[in-house]
Amino acid sequence: xxxxxxxxxxxxxxxxxxxxxxxxxxxxxxxxxxxxxxxxxxxxxxxxxxxxxxxxxxxxxxxxxxxxxxxxxxxxxxxxxxxxxxxxxxxxxxxxxxxxxxxxxxxxxxxxxxxxxxxxxxxxxxxxxxxxxxxxxxxxxxxxxxxxxxxxxxxxxxxxxxxxxxxxxxxxxxxxxxxxxxxxxxxxxxxxxxxxxxxxxxxxxxxxxxxxxxxxxx
Amino acid sequence: xxxxxxxxxxxxxxxxxxxxxxxxxxxxxxxxxxxxxxxxxxxxxxxxxxxxxxxxxxxxxxxxxxxxxxxxxxxxxxxxxxxxxxxxxxxxxxxxxxxxxxxxxxxxxxxxxxxxxxxxxxxxxxxxx
Numbered sequence: 001x002x003x004x005x006x007x008x009x010x011x012x013x014x015x016x017x018x019x020x021x022x023x024x025x026x027x028x029x030x031x032x033x034x035x036x037x038x039x040x041x042x043x044x045x046x047x048x049x050x051x052x053x054x055x056x057x058x059x060x061x062x063x064x065x066x067x068x069x070x071x072x073x074x075x076x077x078x079x080x081x082x083x084x085x086x087x088x089x090x091x092x093x094x095x096x097x098x099x100x101x102x103x104x105x106x107x108x109x110x111x112x113x114x115x116x117x118x119x120x121x122x123x124x125x126x127x128x129x130x131x132x133x134x135x136x137x138x139x140x141x142x143x144x145x146x147x148x149x150x151x152x153x154x155x156x157x158x159x160x161x162x163x164x165x166x167x168x169x170x171x172x173x174x175x176x177x178x179x180x181x182x183x184x185x186x187x188x189x190x191x192x193x194x195x196x197x198x199x200x201x202x203x204x205x206x207x208x209x210x211x212x213x214x215x216x217x218x
Numbered sequence: 219x220x221x222x223x224x225x226x227x228x229x230x231x232x233x234x235x236x237x238x239x240x241x242x243x244x245x246x247x248x249x250x251x252x253x254x255x256x257x258x259x260x261x262x263x264x265x266x267x268x269x270x271x272x273x274x275x276x277x278x279x280x281x282x283x284x285x286x287x288x289x290x291x292x293x294x295x296x297x298x299x300x301x302x303x304x305x306x307x308x309x310x311x312x313x314x315x316x317x318x319x320x321x322x323x324x325x326x327x328x329x330x331x332x333x334x335x336x337x338x339x340x341x342x343x344x345x346x347x
Binding site: 033035039043044046047048049050051053054055058059061062082083086090093097099100101104194197198201202204208211212213216217 | 241244245247248251252255258259262271272275276278279282283286287289290291292297299300303304306307308310311312314315316318319322323
C-alpha cells in the first residue's frame with residue numbers, strides 16, 4: 001500500500017526498499033506515513049524548541065539597548081569578547097561536522113569510525129561547555145549576573161538554556177558511544193545516531209543565531 | 219498498485235540514496251560555514267558597511283542556518299514532511315519574535331515609561347524611575 005505523503009511512491013509496510021526518510025538503509029517502518037515516528041517526533045520537538053529559543057531571543061532583543069537608560073552596567077559593549085566567542089562558535093561548528101561524519105560512518109557499517117567521531121563530537125561539546133563556564137565566571141567577576149540588569153537577566157537565561165541543551169546533547173552522545181562499545185549500534189540502528197545528530201545540529205544552529213544576535217549585532 | 223509501485227520505489231530510493239553527500243562533501247560544507255563565520259566576524263571591522271551591518275549579519279546567519287539544516291540535518295534529501303514541521307516552527311518563532319519585539323518597541327527603541335534622563339555610565343538609575 002503506497003503512502004501519499006511520500007514524494008516517491010514506495011511500499012509502506014515491511015518492504016526493505018530503503019528508508020524514505022533517508023536514514024540508514026533500514027526497512028520502511030510500519031507507520032501510516034511510512035516515516036520513522038521517532039524521527040518525526042524529533043523534528044516536532046525541534047520545531048517547538050525553535051519557538052522556545054525564538055521567544056528568549058525576542059526577549060533579549062527587546063531589552064537590548066535599554067540597560068543604559070534604566071539600569072546600571074556592565075553593558076554588552078564593554079563585556080562581550082567577540083574573538084573568544086568566535087572560537088566557541090568554531091568549536092561547535094566543527095562538532096557538527098564530526099557528528100555528521102559519525103552518522104555517515106554508522107550508515108556504512110564502520111563501527112570504529114562511528115566511535116571516533118562520536119567521541120570527537122562529545123569532546124568538542126565539552127570544550128564548548130568549558131568555554132561557556134569560563135565566560136560566565138568572567139562576567140560574574142566583572143559584576144554581571146542574572147540580577148544585575150536586564151542585559152544580565154536575558155543574556156544568562158538565553159545562553160544558560162542553550163548551554164543546558166548542549167550538556168544534554170553531550171550526555172546523549174556519550175551514551176551512544178557506550179552503547180556502540182557494547183556492540184549495540186549496528187548499521188540498522190543508524191536512525192538512532194541520526195536522531196541524536198538532528199538534536200546536535202539544532203543546538204549548533206541555535207548558537208549560530210545567538211552568536212549573531214547577542215555578540216555580533218551588538 | 220503495489221507491483222507498479224515497487225519499481226518506482228526502487229528507482230526513487232536509489233536516486234534518493236545517491237543524493238546524500240559524501241564525506242568530502244561534508245568537509246567542504248564545513249569550510250563554507252567557516253568562511254561565512256569569518257566573514258561575519260570580519261565585517262565588524264569594516265567601518266564602511268556599518269549602516270547595513272545588522273542586515274548583513276542576519277543574512278549570513280540565515281544562510282548558515284539553511285546550509286546546516288539542508289545538508290547536515292539532511293532536510294534537502296529527506297521527506298518534505300520533516301521540512302514542513304521544522305519550517306512551520308521557524309515561521310511561528312519568527313512571527314512571535316517580531317510580534318513581541320513590536321509590542322515592546324524594539325524597532326523604534328522607545329524608552330520605557332515617560333523617557334529616562336541621561337545617566338552617567340556605571341551609575342544607578344535616578345529616583346522615581
